[in-house]
Amino acid sequence: MLKIHIFIFLASSLRLFGSLDPLPSWNPGPAKTSIIEFIKATCDESSPNYVPPGKRFATFDQDGTLWVEHPLYTQAVYCLDRILELSIKAPKLSVVEPFKTLIDQSKSENLTFRALEKAINFASSGMSVEQYQYDVIRWLEKAKHPRWEKPYTELIYQPMLEVIQYFQANGYQTYIVTGGGQDFLRAYSEKTYNIPTEKICGTIGETEFKYGKNGKPVLIKKLNILLRDNFSGKPEGIHLMIGQRPHAAFGNSNGDQQMLEYTAGGDGSRLMMLVLHDDAIREYAYGPAENLPNTLVGTFSQALYNEAKQSGWIVISMKKDWNKIFSFD
Amino acid sequence: MLKIHIFIFLASSLRLFGSLDPLPSWNPGPAKTSIIEFIKATCDESSPNYVPPGKRFATFDQDGTLWVEHPLYTQAVYCLDRILELSIKAPKLSVVEPFKTLIDQSKSENLTFRALEKAINFASSGMSVEQYQYDVIRWLEKAKHPRWEKPYTELIYQPMLEVIQYFQANGYQTYIVTGGGQDFLRAYSEKTYNIPTEKICGTIGETEFKYGKNGKPVLIKKLNILLRDNFSGKPEGIHLMIGQRPHAAFGNSNGDQQMLEYTAGGDGSRLMMLVLHDDAIREYAYGPAENLPNTLVGTFSQALYNEAKQSGWIVISMKKDWNKIFSFD
Numbered sequence: 001m002l003k004i005h006i007f008i009f010l011a012s013s014l015r016l017f018g019s020l021d022p023l024p025s026w027n028p029g030p031a032k033t034s035i036i037e038f039i040k041a042t043c044d045e046s047s048p049n050y051v052p053p054g055k056r057f058a059t060f061d062q063d064g065t066l067w068v069e070h071p072l073y074t075q076a077v078y079c080l081d082r083i084l085e086l087s088i089k090a091p092k093l094s095v096v097e098p099f100k101t102l103i104d105q106s107k108s109e110n111l112t113f114r115a116l117e118k119a120i121n122f123a124s125s126g127m128s129v130e131q132y133q134y135d136v137i138r139w140l141e142k143a144k145h146p147r148w149e150k151p152y153t154e155l156i157y158q159p160m161l162e163v164i165q166y167f168q169a170n171g172y173q174t175y176i177v178t179g180g181g182q183d184f185l186r187a188y189s190e191k192t193y194n195i196p197t198e199k200i201c202g203t204i205g206e207t208e209f210k211y212g213k214n215g216k217p218v219l220i221k222k223l224n225i226l227l228r229d230n231f232s233g234k235p236e237g238i239h240l241m242i243g244q245r246p247h248a249a250f251g252n253s254n255g256d257q258q259m260l261e262y263t264a265g266g267d268g269s270r271l272m273m274l275v276l277h278d279d280a281i282r283e284y285a286y287g288p289a290e291n292l293p294n295t296l297v298g299t300f301s302q303a304l305y306n307e308a309k310q311s312g313w314i315v316i317s318m319k320k321d322w323n324k325i326f327s328f329d
Numbered sequence: 330m331l332k333i334h335i336f337i338f339l340a341s342s343l344r345l346f347g348s349l350d351p352l353p354s355w356n357p358g359p360a361k362t363s364i365i366e367f368i369k370a371t372c373d374e375s376s377p378n379y380v381p382p383g384k385r386f387a388t389f390d391q392d393g394t395l396w397v398e399h400p401l402y403t404q405a406v407y408c409l410d411r412i413l414e415l416s417i418k419a420p421k422l423s424v425v426e427p428f429k430t431l432i433d434q435s436k437s438e439n440l441t442f443r444a445l446e447k448a449i450n451f452a453s454s455g456m457s458v459e460q461y462q463y464d465v466i467r468w469l470e471k472a473k474h475p476r477w478e479k480p481y482t483e484l485i486y487q488p489m490l491e492v493i494q495y496f497q498a499n500g501y502q503t504y505i506v507t508g509g510g511q512d513f514l515r516a517y518s519e520k521t522y523n524i525p526t527e528k529i530c531g532t533i534g535e536t537e538f539k540y541g542k543n544g545k546p547v548l549i550k551k552l553n554i555l556l557r558d559n560f561s562g563k564p565e566g567i568h569l570m571i572g573q574r575p576h577a578a579f580g581n582s583n584g585d586q587q588m589l590e591y592t593a594g595g596d597g598s599r600l601m602m603l604v605l606h607d608d609a610i611r612e613y614a615y616g617p618a619e620n621l622p623n624t625l626v627g628t629f630s631q632a633l634y635n636e637a638k639q640s641g642w643i644v645i646s647m648k649k650d651w652n653k654i655f656s657f658d
């Protein structure tokens with residue numbers, strides 16, 4: 001027992017003084033080195049590019065950057081489940097639009113983004129924010145990914161969790177900047193990523209202040225979208241939530257391009273990274289050179305790949321740079 | 330010198346152990362007591378209403394709650410100055426709407442809120458966020474309040490600054506929730522209130538991601554408003570920015586009613602406070618019992634006063650509860 005205590009003490013001390021590897025799931029290479037060098041460049045007071053703690057912001061896309069997005073975004077799976085559940089309770093729903101098309105399309109695997117967005121909005125509107133998030137948590141507790149047969153919240157990329165922890169340990173405020181719904185992610189972000197609700201930037205749906213049955217004020221989710229947090233919407237959402245350019249940004253698809261460009265547009269040291277899905281065996285392969293058909297999940301185009309290479313952004317190869325993908329690997 | 334050091338050491342220790350008054354500008358009374366009791370109830374681990382640090386949020390209205398709003402909101406003064414400046418540079422502007430009406434109305438002291446809002450939007454749209462904030466800072470450095478002949482950022486209520494510091498020292502995240510523009514307040518919030526840009530919730534104008542002349546991405550301010558952060562918009566804005574109900578909220582007018590109701594709607598200990606402007610000698614008097622005519626500045630109606638009394642909210646009398654108003658008093 002004493003031996004264990006001494007070991008824990010030594011391990012903590014080593015980690016404290018930087019001797020232990022802060023990114024154990026990363027293989028040595030330019031990607032890992034660039035992260036560690038960036039932290040040194042911005043957090044070491046003697047560095048010319050030192051950033052004071054209150055100005056340290058790093059932004060992370062979620063789907064495909066922090067967790068699995070294939071064969072369908074988790075929020076879309078939730079939404080389809082909810083629509084089907086509603087259509088069982090109210091069979092009339094399954095013959096009216098957009099549900100008819102949606103239910104048909106979900107069977108034919110030919111779902112369009114537009115139909116999905118409509119359904120996502122519909123599935124949540126009219127509920128209070130609390131009801132909605134309770135429903136999301138309830139669903140996440142029982143839903144399982146078809147390939148791994150594990151809860152979606154366990155399909156988090158362990159190397160990226162280590163990056164979040166490493167940034168947090170160095171005084172960075174870590175925000176998730178997702179094209180998905182802000183309220184959806186907030187239901188599980190703290191438990192899953194150690195990122196609290198106020199640091200979640202997502203697609204923002206309108207809410208309406210109302211008095212509930214007991215007179216208690218609640219916020220009701222509405223159909224209208226205030227901000228689509230994807231493509232140009234990402235830097236716009238970052239400005240809305242943070243009001244400053246991040247110093248580091250992580251993404252994996254064309255929807256993250258503008259966030260990375262906005263980050264790169266600041267002075268001093270900036271870190272722009274893109275996760276390339278090139279590991280069909282341990283996860284999926286759908287990078288620019290690959291050909292995994294999917295109509296819905298964000299693509300990493302050849303043009304984005306070229307921009308990354310020309311701009312000095314770092315492309316992370318899941319296959320080469322990560323020695324494990326999930327914590328259970 | 331040694332004596333001074335010992336004194337500083339003793340003073341710090343006393344403050345650390347709570348013997349020094351954290352609210353020296355507050356007179357003893359129910360308002361001061363309720364703030365101190367609230368902090369004890371939510372921050373003492375043995376309290377039944379203990380709130381873990383990450384869940385501690387307090388929200389503060391700005392105009393009339395943290396700084397002077399008479400005879401006109403500071404942002405409105407900025408905006409009128411900017412419109413007049415523009416109309417000198419481009420005389421054609423002063424004969425077209427809404428500027429003609431606005432310039433006429435500003436002379437006649439009969440300005441309407443609608444004309445003002447239009448002008449505020451116009452005055453900032455088309456600029457990048459950085460240009461706009463640079464302009465705001467430049468203006469704040471030279472503009473002076475007509476009564477005190479001091480910069481607006483010195484007309485901060487010292488007792489409220491002490492409340493912000495006291496909450497921050499007890500692990501609260503302090504947000505400003507203003508009907509004014511989010512980008513306007515962000516230009517000076519950190520220096521003035523020690524509240525950083527990411528904790529500013531205000532009226533949110535749309536921005537547009539664009540590539541500047543040098544190819545560097547910038548966000549351009551647009552005319553469209555995404556969220557009017559006043560009345561029901563305050564809890565809606567709080568949800569957007571924080572995603573949680575605050576435990577304490579401070580306001581001074583009808584525009585803060587729903588924020589206080591939303592705060593009160595949570596369980597455990599909640600603190601709702603309204604600043605009553607009843608001190609015509611040291612500041613202004615325009616509470617429900619007073620009669621200071623003003624078409625633009627938010628009113629504290631008799632109905633809100635009654636709701637506060639019935640709901641156990643605390644009404645702060647500037648006259649009785651504050652022994653100083655400004656730091657220079």
